[in-house]
Amino acid sequence: MKRIAVFTSGGDAPGMNAHIRAVERTAGKRGLEVIGIIGGYAGMIAGHFEVLDRIRTANILDRGGTVLKTSRCEEFMHPDGRTKAAEQLVKHGIDAVIACGGDGTFSGAHFLNAEHGVTIIGTPGTIDNDLSGTDYTIGYDTAINTATAAIDKIRDTADSHGRLFFIEVMGRHAGFIAMDVGVATGAEYVAVHETLTDIEVLYQRIIAQGLDSRTIVIVGEGDELGGAYELSRTMEERYGLASKVSILGHMQRGGSPTVRDRVLGARLGAAAVDALLEGYSNVMIGEIGGSITYVPLRETWENRKQVPQYLLELAHLLV
Numbered sequence: 548m549k550r551i552a553v554f555t556s557g558g559d560a561p562g563m564n565a566h567i568r569a570v571e572r573t574a575g576k577r578g579l580e581v582i583g584i585i586g587g588y589a590g591m592i593a594g595h596f597e598v599l600d601r602i603r604t605a606n607i608l609d610r611g612g613t614v615l616k617t618s619r620c621e622e623f624m625h626p627d628g629r630t631k632a633a634e635q636l637v638k639h640g641i642d643a644v645i646a647c648g649g650d651g652t653f654s655g656a657h658f659l660n661a662e663h664g665v666t667i668i669g670t671p672g673t674i675d676n677d678l679s680g681t682d683y684t685i686g687y688d689t690a691i692n693t694a695t696a697a698i699d700k701i702r703d704t705a706d707s708h709g710r711l712f713f714i715e716v717m718g719r720h721a722g723f724i725a726m727d728v729g730v731a732t733g734a735e736y737v738a739v740h741e742t743l744t745d746i747e748v749l750y751q752r753i754i755a756q757g758l759d760s761r762t763i764v765i766v767g768e769g770d771e772l773g774g775a776y777e778l779s780r781t782m783e784e785r786y787g788l789a790s791k792v793s794i795l796g797h798m799q800r801g802g803s804p805t806v807r808d809r810v811l812g813a814r815l816g817a818a819a820v821d822a823l824l825e826g827y828s829n830v831m832i833g834e835i836g837g838s839i840t841y842v843p844l845r846e847t848w849e850n851r852k853q854v855p856q857y858l859l860e861l862a863h864l865l866v
């Protein structure tokens with residue numbers, strides 16, 4: 548193995564740059580050349596490849612986003628797109644690839660391996676933390692800290708006015724962000740699709756808090772009853788309750804990564820290079836209980852990762 552490539556794909560996540568830097572540094576120490584693929588799978592198909600070296604990866608550790616850019620690539624979901632991508636890898640003399648992203652990225656990597664024999668390793672990069680086989684994903688810690696800081700600020704104004712707020716956080720398929728942030732901010736109710744959102748119980752909580760008091764309801768964007776606007780509308784229609792809505796949105800994906808995300812990104816980057824040299828392919832490199840794990844890519848999305856029971860219990864206990 549002489550030349551490897553690294554790319555980021557799907558939603559960007561803080562810590563991806565620390566990851567890219569670690570891949571470049573580790574590969575350099577092991578005598579490998581590293582190519583950066585610009586713009587995820589779209590860049591792979593288009594042949595947007597560039598050599599990564601120490602200079603290119605210097606001073607990026609503290610930056611949010613990804614210097615390699617990213618995309619959600621429709622073309623790659625089809626066999627023809629993957630064939631074009633595989634041809635580009637051959638053309639550029641790439642022996643193996645490290646793909647940093649979420650479940651969509653990994654399913655693409657899985658098929659690239661299955662259909663074209665590409666040696667590929669995945670690393671978990673998504674703010675959603677919804678990949679099984681790793682305790683945490685790169686970007687999650689920064690996202691929950693960003694969301695918590697924003698909700699603390701909303702709490703100030705909610706408290707001053709005695710208002711009810713529905714605050715929506717990200718997490719399409721999983722309520723990790725909502726549950727952690729809900730406990731961290733002392734929310735009166737956390738609505739996620741993992742638990743049934745009960746409008747009557749929610750109303751009772753709001754009443755118990757006092758109609759003129761500050762009440763914070765965190766809504767995971769994947770909640771089965773809809774997002775924060777839907778819940779706010781339902782409370783108004785059923786009970787005549789006025790409320791404010793705040794969608795935190797993409798601010799949760801940006802910003803300088805926390806120490807935890809920098810260290811996780813760095814560790815998994817180094818481990819991914821070494822895993823390739825040890826002959827691994829079609830696995831995700833994760834971290835469980837402090838140890839590096841090698842999980843078949845398919846398992847990362849087929850075995851749905853569960854929000855820990857203790858978080859669900861705490862959120863109910865501490866209201």
Ligand code: F6P
Nearest residue numbers: 557558559673674675717718719
């Ligand atoms: O990357 C994960 C995520 O931020 C989800 O939490 C969110 O639902 C989705 O991406 C938004 O994606 P996009 O930026 O493509 O709209």
